[in-house]
Amino acid sequence: MTPTILIVEDEPKLVELLALYLQAEHFQTVSVGDGTEVRAAIQAHQPDLVLLDLMLPGKDGLAVCKDIRQHSDLPIIMVTAKVEELDRLLGLELGADDYICKPYSPREVVARVKAVLRRRRTPQSNAGSEHSALYIDESTYTAKLDGVLLDLTPVEFRLFALFARSPGHIYSRDRLLALIYDDHRIVTDRTVDSHIKNLRRKLQAIRPEQDLIKSIYGVGYRYEDDPVNSTT
Template identity: 50%
Template sequence: MDVNDKILIVEDEAALADILKQYLEQAGYDVEILSEGRHAVKRILDVAPALVVLDLMLPGKDGLTICREVRAKSDVPIIMETAKVEEIDRLLGLELGADDYLCKPFSPRELVARVRAILRRSLPRETSDTVDPHRLDLDSETWKVSLGGKPVDLTRREFQLLEALHRRPGRVFSRAQLLDLVFPDDAAVIDRTIDSHIKNIRQKMKAVTGDWDPIRSVYGVGYAFES
């Protein structure tokens, strides 16, 4: 565990907050709970936790405002909770800078897995003579992709899509956002085109790695890259 292993949960549902606290503590984290949003920004900046779990609807100050204010001064990882899948789409469109989103009800085990994945990305990479089989390298000048030192043959669109996801690991992109990034001038392209390209990318990467799939599907929303 890192020196700073504190997780700050900002959640006004006491029962949910207590359950999340129990699961995170069992996973080895030090957990603190705030039940309202009024003093959340100051507490986050003062404590500098390893990660923040932030509910959208809070008394005192809502999660959306808290996320904006924190992100203006800190890069602390933030997982936002919301009660509606549709709300995630709206939050993504606002470019809040949260690292991940969870729709209630969700499994506490899923939260722990998301926390571990985000914090693992923040750890310094160990130096080694052995090539990591999951190391992904993208060269935007030559349009070449390698995975564990082995080439992956992607089309230009597939490369652009993978690069957009890889540039912001853990960030959830809606299909509409990915269309804007990869097909900005083609109004005829539909959302399902993204799904087709993702399927092709996964197949080509698995052909190199076996069964490793770093692209996470977020039901009803879109995709994220998990390193």
């Protein structure tokens, strides 16, 4: 079946442009320009993904995202005009699957849509399969990349497992600190950067041609690779 994308955007020219590019890649599109119309549009069209602008009349994107997440795990890509707003979105952890900053390339939006849908359709667990490109067993703190055992510290392992569970998801430094230090110790952003640097070095020793952990300037980090096969 052809996937349907709901475009929630109040700028008609942007809606027309996004719809044109998405339809060229064999997506169906529907659109609304007011946040109060989103719930009815979801019920009427059953979209496979929502492209959700932050600044909307009627009800803003933050409120719309919260409303969707109360009753659905429908994939959401949030669109915002400022990096500062993106950082705030990440801090709120609203449950969006990805975030895009304006101005953007329509081709990038299409690529992000495809990536999110691909991740959602790919089984995230294949217990016992150690022959995949990436294998993580959180019960034994074992991680392998391309069949090579990774020698990771406990913090590096927690970071890697977190990234690998949600490839493509952007994590702010504050959010990473909260997730990897569950004892709520006081550490600085530089501590996260140091762990990321060490983790990158160990990954690049196996894949020197590929930077698996991307820095998103002014925001945080994103892991980019095939979905993980893991046991927990």
